[in-house]
Amino acid sequence: MIHLRACLALALFAVCTSPGSAQSLLARQGLGYSVEPLDARARALGGVGMGLSGINLSLVNPAAVAGTPAAAFLVGFQFDRTDAEAGSGATEGRIPRFPVIHAALPLGERWVFSVGYGGFLDQSWAAQVEDTLPGLRGEPTLVRDRFASRGGVARLRVGGARSFGERFAVGVAADIFTGVVQDSSVREFPDTATGLFLAPALSFSERSYGGVGFAAGARWTPSEALNVAASVSGGGRLRAEGPEGERSYTLPFSGAVGASGRVARRTLVAASGTWTGWAGTADDLAEPGGVRNVWALSTGLEQELEGRLERAYPLRLGVRYSLLPFASPGGAFPAERALTGGFGARLGGGAARVDFGAERGWRDAGGSAFQEDFWRFSASMTVLGR
């Protein structure tokens, strides 16, 4: 019954929330801004989402759920504040979202079934400009145009992991990509001095996304102090269907490795790297030249403080550097750097864990006017049904 309720809750979130977040004006570029389905622990460790010790329900490695002792449920929340400079002005954005929701259910001693919903691509952004039309009724008329795109592509991942002994596990998953992006365009005529009193014009269109991919991963724990993990994902095509017809894009192959090592009894060091072959979509994009293959490196440190009543309070620090796949509005390719930190707490004798993370990051594209900095705050809760 409890499992059923957990699944119902998961379904509710899947319907009511849109994983992914509008972190950036880069959501305008290419297929959008890549969203990582990480929990707050991984975010605080610089984005190391795999190879971590303990229960790890980030939606990166299908093998990560192996060994989960009881039904587990993760929900992550994220709030971004972005300040950007691009085009002829500055802008800011504030976006709350749920980047990952994940449930794992042990089936017997070695299998763990998992289903999760996480962000993949974010296409939420807006642009605004004021202009003067010279000729309406023979008089200059002020117009204000706003184009807003809202939505993105999310990934529903259904998979399973199997443990082979105490130290090794593999996992496979099917990714079902789904999403809707709504474009709206508003033209307003704010200047009533001309006496025109023109009514605003609104146009609206909707584009839906669908596709299927795969993912596989492995986790190896050679010793109590060391965890190593690797995963791959890709395959299939992402189809987009809108009023202008249908397009499809090659889903990129992505590979990731990560590891964590306990260098002291309460100190964990973690690192990961990913590579994603976005360049394969070049021929599919409306602007073919604006995409490249990218990699990202993350590393973090977790120091556990011992509290009363067997509670543990891990403190985390991390750093991340990543290349972003789609060219910035000025045409140059951007990169993202971030310093991260956070803490967590185990509650209820280990029945739940809450984690918090904060990031200060910067995005820029060399030689381009585009520049963004952001604050990102994350919170996640992992609940174990035991």
Add this chain to the structure above:
Amino acid sequence: MPRFRSLLKLVVGGCALAAGCGERLPTGTGDDLFPPGGRAVTVELASAAAAFDVLGRFTGYTGPEDAAFLLVANRFDGALEAATLTRFRGFPAFVNVNVGGTARVDSVFAYLGGQVVVPIDTAATELQGGPVTLELRALARSPGPDTLFGRMGVDTTGTRLLSSVRVTPGDAATRDSVVFTVDSLAVRLFAREDFEGLLLRATGSPARLQLRRLSLRTSVRPSQRADTTIAQTITGGPQTFIFNSEPSLPENALVAGGVRSARTLFRVTLPERVPVAPGDPRTVRIDSVTINEAALLLEPLPVGGGRRPLEPVPLQLLQVAEPELGARAPLGDIAQDPVAFSQSGPVYASILYTPGSAERVVVRVTQHIRGIAARDATARERQGLATTLALIGQPEAGTFGRAHFRSPPQLRLVYTVPVPSAQR
């Protein structure tokens, strides 16, 4: 397990709360941040925005008896003659007199002299070049247009001049009334049941004077108190005006208003498709664009026959459901845009045509035209993209002058072409 349930509820509640947080999309500024084709295009069409078909010009729905004003005119614009007719009613049959502390009824009192007061509506009055003389005449027989208009003006045969007043252009602009002094014999005549009435006419320079209701100020002397006079003001009785025959309505104009409530019925037919950009041969369906404004442009034309308006003419544009009935076609809802909305519904203002202005009168009909453009397939098959409208004076007989506008008028359409979705 209960702990798990509690935590699950906490998570669900927290997430629902978090989902309520407001968001603000990062918004770039500048043309280059819009997707290709993402800027809206606004187009203005005038001459090609609609086809017009004038179905008819009609008049005679009202007359001087419906007007709230009176008129005298002398060769105004070389054409208009008008005279005011009145018959005072409501003279007292007796007066109450206090004689020695006792109230008595006196029915054999004597009229003293009096004054006929003629209020002038200076805003709707024009003297062309010089003074006019207003003559107050007593009619000897029942008036009628056939007998009162001679070849050169109002026929005064059989009338007797009682009093006259000279009015200069300066007077007409500043004086709010003209006063005719009449003697006691005249007042006694006015009070007789068989008195045919008074005629007020203008002579001298060409002029048109719009008047308000006439009144008679007089006083009576009771037979039992020779040292006493009692003031009386007589305002009752029929008052109207007559004018020479109206020239036929011009064929090249939209005609509306005037004392006979002229109206013009015309059909407006929208095009099925409109250009995607100014001067662009490509077109889109009209129901796919956003109509920012639809306005009827009315270009004023001169009005002849002395019927030109001297004050703003309030007009209204109404829908016509059964135009095939012509002059008897019932008028429907207001077609022009409301100026405000109140709890009881939309608030409309009159279309005001200011005489003497060469500027086009702009009648916004955005909502109505949007409704026409958005007709579904069934309605299009039945009615096409046409609507029939009536331009009328409102209130009817509100002014003597009419408004004439060039026919056909123009429909100015300002519309914005929809923006395609961003291509990725």
